[in-house]
Amino acid sequence: MGIEMNVKGGNLTRKDIAKEAGVSPSTVSRALSGSPLIPEKTVERIRKISFRLGYSPNILARRLAANRSYQIGFALEFQEQRMRKGPIQMSYYSSILDAMIMEAFPKNYSVSIQPYKTEGDGSVRHFKELISSRHADGLVFAGLTQNSRMPFSLMENKIPFVLIGTMPSDRKILSVNVRFEDAFSEMFSTLESKKYRRIFFVGGDLAYYHAISQKKAFLEELGNSRIGLAGELKGDYSRTSGYAAAVEILKMRRKGDCVFLANDRMAAGFYRCCYERNVKIPGEIGVMGSDDDSACHNLFPELCTIRQPRYEMGRIALKMLIGTINGELAKSVLLDQSFISRASI
Amino acid sequence: MGIEMNVKGGNLTRKDIAKEAGVSPSTVSRALSGSPLIPEKTVERIRKISFRLGYSPNILARRLAANRSYQIGFALEFQEQRMRKGPIQMSYYSSILDAMIMEAFPKNYSVSIQPYKTEGDGSVRHFKELISSRHADGLVFAGLTQNSRMPFSLMENKIPFVLIGTMPSDRKILSVNVRFEDAFSEMFSTLESKKYRRIFFVGGDLAYYHAISQKKAFLEELGNSRIGLAGELKGDYSRTSGYAAAVEILKMRRKGDCVFLANDRMAAGFYRCCYERNVKIPGEIGVMGSDDDSACHNLFPELCTIRQPRYEMGRIALKMLIGTINGELAKSVLLDQSFISRASI
DNA sequence: TTGTAGGCGTTATCAA
DNA sequence: TTGATAACGCCTACAA
Numbered sequence: 001m002g003i004e005m006n007v008k009g010g011n012l013t014r015k016d017i018a019k020e021a022g023v024s025p026s027t028v029s030r031a032l033s034g035s036p037l038i039p040e041k042t043v044e045r046i047r048k049i050s051f052r053l054g055y056s057p058n059i060l061a062r063r064l065a066a067n068r069s070y071q072i073g074f075a076l077e078f079q080e081q082r083m084r085k086g087p088i089q090m091s092y093y094s095s096i097l098d099a100m101i102m103e104a105f106p107k108n109y110s111v112s113i114q115p116y117k118t119e120g121d122g123s124v125r126h127f128k129e130l131i132s133s134r135h136a137d138g139l140v141f142a143g144l145t146q147n148s149r150m151p152f153s154l155m156e157n158k159i160p161f162v163l164i165g166t167m168p169s170d171r172k173i174l175s176v177n178v179r180f181e182d183a184f185s186e187m188f189s190t191l192e193s194k195k196y197r198r199i200f201f202v203g204g205d206l207a208y209y210h211a212i213s214q215k216k217a218f219l220e221e222l223g224n225s226r227i228g229l230a231g232e233l234k235g236d237y238s239r240t241s242g243y244a245a246a247v248e249i250l251k252m253r254r255k256g257d258c259v260f261l262a263n264d265r266m267a268a269g270f271y272r273c274c275y276e277r278n279v280k281i282p283g284e285i286g287v288m289g290s291d292d293d294s295a296c297h298n299l300f301p302e303l304c305t306i307r308q309p310r311y312e313m314g315r316i317a318l319k320m321l322i323g324t325i326n327g328e329l330a331k332s333v334l335l336d337q338s339f340i341s342r343a344s345i
Numbered sequence: 346m347g348i349e350m351n352v353k354g355g356n357l358t359r360k361d362i363a364k365e366a367g368v369s370p371s372t373v374s375r376a377l378s379g380s381p382l383i384p385e386k387t388v389e390r391i392r393k394i395s396f397r398l399g400y401s402p403n404i405l406a407r408r409l410a411a412n413r414s415y416q417i418g419f420a421l422e423f424q425e426q427r428m429r430k431g432p433i434q435m436s437y438y439s440s441i442l443d444a445m446i447m448e449a450f451p452k453n454y455s456v457s458i459q460p461y462k463t464e465g466d467g468s469v470r471h472f473k474e475l476i477s478s479r480h481a482d483g484l485v486f487a488g489l490t491q492n493s494r495m496p497f498s499l500m501e502n503k504i505p506f507v508l509i510g511t512m513p514s515d516r517k518i519l520s521v522n523v524r525f526e527d528a529f530s531e532m533f534s535t536l537e538s539k540k541y542r543r544i545f546f547v548g549g550d551l552a553y554y555h556a557i558s559q560k561k562a563f564l565e566e567l568g569n570s571r572i573g574l575a576g577e578l579k580g581d582y583s584r585t586s587g588y589a590a591a592v593e594i595l596k597m598r599r600k601g602d603c604v605f606l607a608n609d610r611m612a613a614g615f616y617r618c619c620y621e622r623n624v625k626i627p628g629e630i631g632v633m634g635s636d637d638d639s640a641c642h643n644l645f646p647e648l649c650t651i652r653q654p655r656y657e658m659g660r661i662a663l664k665m666l667i668g669t670i671n672g673e674l675a676k677s678v679l680l681d682q683s684f685i686s687r688a689s690i
Numbered sequence: 691t692t693g694t695a696g697g698c699g700t701t702a703t704c705a706a
Numbered sequence: 707t708t709g710a711t712a713a714c715g716c717c718t719a720c721a722a
Contacts, residue, residue: 011412012477013699024709029701037707056478060409061699064714067356069405071457078447086656087447090439091639098435101458102423110457110480112416113446132357133401135455239643268643275645294436295640298584298613300620311431358715369693374717382691406715409698 012055020049032057063134072104072321073114073136075127077143080117088115091295093142096164099314100140107322114139124153131159138321140164140314145207160324162317167209174320175332176313177209180217183306183337187260187288188225190341196286197256198230202245202270204262205236214262214290230257235266242269250279258286258345264293264305271299286345301343309335357400365394377402408479417449417666418459418481420472422488425462433460436640438487441509444659445485452667459484469498476504483666485509485659490552505669507662512554519665520677521658522554525562528651528682532605532633533570535686541631542601543575547590547615549607550581559607559635575602580611587614595624603631603690609638609650616644631690646688654680 014025021028023046031038031046038046050056063069074097078087090097090113100111114130116123130136138160144150151168154161163175191199201218204211222229231252235241242261246269249259261267267289274281281287281301289296292307312335320330359370366373368391376383376391383391395401408414419442423432435442435458445456459475461468475481483505489495496513499506508520536544546563549556567574576597580586587606591614594604606612612634619626626632626646634641637652657680665675 011699015699025699026701026710027708029699030708033701039707042707054473054477056474058409058479058699060405060412060414060479061714062701064403064405064409064716065699065701067405067714071455086440086443088443090443090446091436094435094439095431097458098431098433101435101460102432105460110459112455112457113442114455115446115450128399129401132399134403134405271643272645296643298616298641298643300617356715360715370716371694371718372692375692378717384691387691403715406698407717409700410715410717412698 011058012053013058014055017046017050017053017055020053021046029057067134069134069137070109071136072100072109072111072318073130073139074100074111075114075116075139075141077118078115088113095294095310096142096314096317099311100318103315103318104322109137109318109322111318112136124150124157127154127159128157137325138162140317140321141166143208146209146212147207160321162321162324164313164317165208165210167213171332173332174324174330176317176320177213177332177334178308178313178337179334180214180306180337181221183339184217184221185224186339187306188221188227190339191227191258191286191345192225194286194345195256196227196258196345198228198254198258200230200233200245200249200253200257200259202233202235202242202249202259202261202266204266211237211262218260230254235262237263237265239265239269239272242266243273244269246270246273250274250277250285253285258282258288260288261290263291264289264296264303267303267305268296268299271303282343282345288345292340299344304342304344305340307338307340309337356403357398358403362391362395362398362400365398366391374402412479414479414482415454416481417445417454417456417663418475418484419445419456420459420461420484420486422463423460433458440639440655441487441659441662444656445663448660448663449667454482454663454667456663457481469495469502472499472504472506473502482670483507485662485666486511488553491554491557492552505666507666507669509658509662510553510555512558516677518677519669519675521662521665522558522677522679523653523658523682524679525559525651525682526566528684529562529566530569531684532651533566533572535684536572536603536631536690537570539631539690540601541572541603541690543573543599543603545575545578545590545594545598545602545604547578547580547587547594547604547606547611549611551579556582556607563605575599580607582608582610584610584614584617587611588618589614591615591618595619595622595630598630603627603633605633605635607635609634609636609641609648612648612650613641613644616648627688627690633690637685644689649687649689650685652683652685654682 014028017028018025028046031043076088104111116126127139140162142164144166151163151173155173165177167177168175203215206212233245233248235245261270267287270287288304290306292305296303316333323330359373362373363370373391376388421433449456461471472484485507487509489511496508496518500518512522513520548560551557578590578593580590606615612632615632633649635651637650641648661678668675
């Protein structure tokens with residue numbers, strides 16, 4: 001025999017199980033949700049019947065009764081220009097998402113991406129609706145620009161949320177961020193041991209906290225080292241900006257120089273320029289990126305980088321958020337990055 | 346003045362709006378869900394009041410009443426070995442997910458990832474529960490192995506679902522797949538025009554429909570061309586298997602040879618080997634991959650490849666699924682790939 | 691054109 | 707230890 005399910009036309013409900021077990025619907029509810037009131041024997045019997053009939057409680061009803069969606073929204077901005085190609089830059093956030101899902105799964109939460117377009121206060125209203133309509137119990141934001149007022153408006157509206165990679169000026173706002181100092185310090189001592197003398201800095205888009213904070217820490221730790229600053233260039237995290245930086249840097253470079261780019265993507269642009277001009281890495285110039293972006297694991301020689309604990313950040317953010325939703329107190333978290341020495345220096 | 350919201354302690358409901366507007370709750374419902382029964386004037390008034398009070402219908406109640414979750418599950422297998430790093434290979438599916446979300450968004454559906462572990466018939470039961478408990482109205486599967494019985498069991502259990510990249514033997518099962526022939530045909534004529542004489546084939550993991558079908562089409566179209574088969578190697582889609590293939594191929598290669606690898610990842614492994622041995626691409630050997638994987642856009646020289654319309658596949662799969670859920674008839678779809686000529690040949 | 695009332699399937703409270 | 711029963715907030719016949 002197989003499993004006999006849905007013999008009945010409509011939906012199977014508690015009632016059906018109750019009838020089959022000769023108990024009342026509430027007993028079924030209690031038995032199935034692990035209430036201590038019901039004796040083990042009854043629980044077992046009801047469980048068996050439910051399994052045999054293929055019954056599982058209607059989650060929609062449960063959610064309504066609990067007034068909770070058990071859903072976490074991962075708010076990601078989408079760009080209409082890139083419509084029909086990938087308006088959400090999902091691949092960039094995939095490891096964070098991965099972490100959030102795996103963290104949510106055993107807690108019976110699910111994660112859904114909430115795409116949004118920034119448009120003044122409209123988006124705050126949008127999120128407020130998301131919460132009050134119970135689409136989600138809370139939100140995780142990643143990649144907000146530093147000057148966004150969003151977190152404050154969300155706060156005022158009592159929306160449960162956690163920021164990833166954006167440092168709020170208000171302590172009460174929950175966030176998960178990284179510390180740059182230790183990784184840079186390790187990077188510079190490695191560079192010293194490899195006899196590098198000067199370093200170029202190619203920064204990221206300063207609209208983001210990450211870029212600002214990274215630059216600050218870079219310069220600070222550089223000051224503590226015996227490496228000299230060869231030059232400072234602006235980038236915007238794009239591969240083309242890394243390429244453009246390379247064009248300049250390759251002109252100015254001297255023996256014993258290396259370059260740090262604010263993310264691996266830009267480093268890939270740098271590599272490309274070196275490839276085209278037949279400049280040897282690390283022979284003629286050392287190259288370092290940041291993020292340990294898996295898309296850059298294809299570069300040769302392997303790119304030396306600073307790893308962001310993105311998976312860990314996603315995991316913690318979700319944990320904090322669920323805690324907050326359940327009324328626990330949570331505190332913002334700062335994680336350490338790690339310097340990954342590879343063949344490009 | 347700002348927006349006055351949630352002055353009331355509990356939740357704002359239809360009733361509150363009804364009272365404010367001097368109508369009954371059902372009128373509010375109808376007005377807000379675009380029923381043709383209510384005159385435009387009333388609708389407008391109710392809408393204004395709702396907006397002013399910050400009311401939006403409780404989606405949980407709506408879902409319960411409709412007996413629909415308005416959620417689509419994207420079923421992805423996770424690997425416990427890779428726990429704490431990214432057990433779901435999200436980045437691989439990110440553009441499909443991106444597409445599904447954007448397609449679902451305007452239709453008021455949301456997409457949530459449903460991680461699962463394959464374990465005999467247990468997973469079918471898991472999915473059946475997902476549906477009967479109304480966690481999701483339907484499921485999208487990507488990357489099932491060809492010999493999986495899953496689709497048939499799902500079918501028997503009347504679970505609405507669509508497969509991406511797995512060709513079911515049963516016509517009644519909905520799927521979105523790609524045709525290989527035209528792209529290969531174009532590839533071979535390009536190779537002819539570039540005076541290539543022989544080609545190596547490095548296949549993918551033959552557990553997948555994609556790999557089987559790809560190989561078949563490759564050999565067929567090769568037969569129609571003037572290019573010769575230099576050798577056939579096995580791969581498993583991993584970078585290391587591409588590297589291993591390279592080791593063999595570089596030994597056997599002659600002038601006028603090129604190689605096709607079943608995906609770009611393996612091609613990246615091939616590149617690495619060439620880099621290490623200082624073999625020039627395409628000077629000493631031409632290289633082609635498949636998928637147009639964005640993670641391989643960092644390769645130099647740019648990798649010639651065959652593009653999978655992954656975004657389009659995700660979009661169509663979701664459209665088909667929602668159609669099916671709503672009782673429409675849908676038909677499986679075969680999309681064309683496109684050959685992307687780049688500097689590596 | 692609008693209102694009334696029953697139903698959706700739970701959970702939780704209060705009795706028994 | 708169990709059983710009624712009232713929420714939960716919306717949708718939708720059916721009635722007016």
